[in-house]
Amino acid sequence: CDGGMPLGDGSKYLAVCKGAPNFIVDCCTELLTADGLAEPLTEAAKANILEVVDDYSSQALRVLAVALRTMTYLPYDASDE
Numbered sequence: 001c002d003g004g005m006p007l008g009d010g011s012k013y014l015a016v017c018k019g020a021p022n023f024i025v026d027c028c029t030e031l032l033t034a035d036g037l038a039e040p041l042t043e044a045a046k047a048n049i050l051e052v053v054d055d056y057s058s059q060a061l062r063v064l065a066v067a068l069r070t071m072t073y074l075p076y077d078a079s080d081e
Contacts, residue, residue, distance in 0.1 A: 007070050008070050010072045011070035011071070011072060012071065012072055012073070013070070013071040013072075013073070013074060014068055014069075014070055014071070015068060015069045015070075015071060016066065016067070016068045017066070017067050017068070018064050018065065018066045018067075019064065019065060020064070020065070021049065021050065021053045021063055021064070021065035022050060022053070023065075024065035024066070024067050025041075025046050025049055025050065025065060026046075027067065028041050028067055029041055031045060031049075053065075
């Protein structure tokens with residue numbers, strides 16, 4: 001879709017996780033910029049994100065983070081029960 005996140009060649013699956021920003025951001029290695037490009041998530045960027053989260057939280061706003069990962073294969077055997 002226009003303006004969406006670029007998926008890597010061969011990407012077949014997309015895993016999406018939502019939760020508390022401090023836990024989600026801690027697991028991330030990249031962030032999606034406003035122009036739709038992925039760039040490394042630096043410690044400074046993490047600190048900035050968590051500062052914004054703290055600001056929203058101090059206003060009694062609930063904040064959730066969303067992370068995703070593309071995969072070329074499932075990390076388990078789909079035929080297992």
